[in-house]
Amino acid sequence: MIIKALVKNPEFKQRIAEKLNHSNIQVEFVNTQEPIIPQIQDSEILINSIDKIDKSLIDSCPNLRLVQQSGIGVDSIDIDYCTERGIYVANVPMANAISVAEHTFLLILYLTKNIKLNSFSSSSNSGSFVRRMPDHMGIELSGKTMLVLGLGVTGIEVAKRAKAFGMKVIAVTKHPYTKTEGGDKKYFVDRLFGVDKLLEVLPIADIVSIHTPLNNETENMINKKELELMKKSAYLINVARAPVVNHEALLDSLREKIIAGAAVDVFWNEPADQNDALLQLDNFLLTPHIAGWTYEAIDSISDIIRINIERMMRGQIPLTLVNRLD
Known part of the structure; x- marks a missing residue:
């Protein structure tokens, strides 16, 4: 052949x-x-x-x-x-499920510890780093609620790691009835919902992590209405496909501090245009589609x-x- x-x-x-x-x-x-x-x-x-x-x-x-x-x-x-x-x-x-799940937590920790907004100032004379108190406080993951969107192989690996951080895990997936046997022990979730319950569970989550395929049903699944339902202190993570989230709605929600921040490993056009307005925001993080590599x-x-x-x-x-x- x-x-x-x-x-x-x-x-x-x-x-x-x-x-x-x-x-x-x-x-x-x-x-x-x-x-x-x-x-x-x-x-x-x-x-x-x-x-x-x-x-x-x-x-x-x-x-x-x-x-x-x-x-x-x-x-x-x-x-x-x-x-x-x-x-x-x-x-x-x-x-690559484990690789992507690990990268998901890299993004989560980068956001929740405010690494982008906090930095060490360097001394121009000695080249050493001067420790100072952070301007922006981070948060602990322990006790927080993660919403996993899409409980496939990668979503399960993410849920498993969230449990290790002491998080409560809820999930929305297309066919929840196929994942009832085994419960938390098998899928590492505390509660499981169908897609029809998405709007009900979004306000509960501190972290929303997307692990769905891109198709006609999931394109723009996270739009203006969904983002407005999230907590002002919540973070959005997307390592799946960019168009699952509406670009303009995400931009507006971050500019207006409707949500605290977002981090993605996927972009609407790759490689990303460095002049894209999202990339100018302090509460947005992009990695260049490397989660699975x-x-x-x-x-x-x-x-x-x-x-x-x-x-x-x-x-x-x-x-x-x-x-x-x-």
Whole structure:
């Protein structure tokens, strides 16, 4: 099979190549500085971590049989058209959950300890740092309430860590009735709600952490009304997809101190425009979509990609399929 990879990260390239070469599978990495389509037209399997897989790109690959996304999110892929064309789409649903959960708490702690607003002043003469009392007090997480939006694999890992901090954890998820067995011991939540209860539970939370996929149901799920329902002292965290939150509504809520702050690892246009008004605010923090990029995560991701490709070469379907071909 002809396998092409749309990958920029050099460490990720190396791990994919090593894993596939170990199974005697050859992969060609696309030069992202050159036009993409001429390089991938003969692809049968396309590994994607950077590009939008739309109708025009799909039509340019008449032999395409599998689009293998390198992460959990598949909103950049036209899944319906892939299905219509008889092309499998697979993702990597669990490999970076721990990495993303850990990054979530990096963002939470950065906000709640007011690290951005407090700093050490340096001495220009000695180059040493002079300790001073903080201008802005932080808060403890212990005893606070976290609302997890989306109790999938990553959401559960976040809830687990919130419990370790002594937090009360509530969650809103699409199918709560599938997560009733086991309760707190299994999902690390004190109470579980359906999406219909979102407006009721937002005023309870001190931290709202988003872990939902992006689709028609979740786009702009957090908008002006939702933000106004949150506590003035509450913080919003988004490591999922930027359009789950309405940009203008978030900007207004932070400017007007309707909520205390927000931190995100995803942006509406990436890389973010440095002139974006959000980036000028003291109560907003952005990291450049790096939550899932750890050595451990890319190793696991590469393993799943290898397994799915091996299955395709044996005439089997991928293990992590997101569409069905009838």
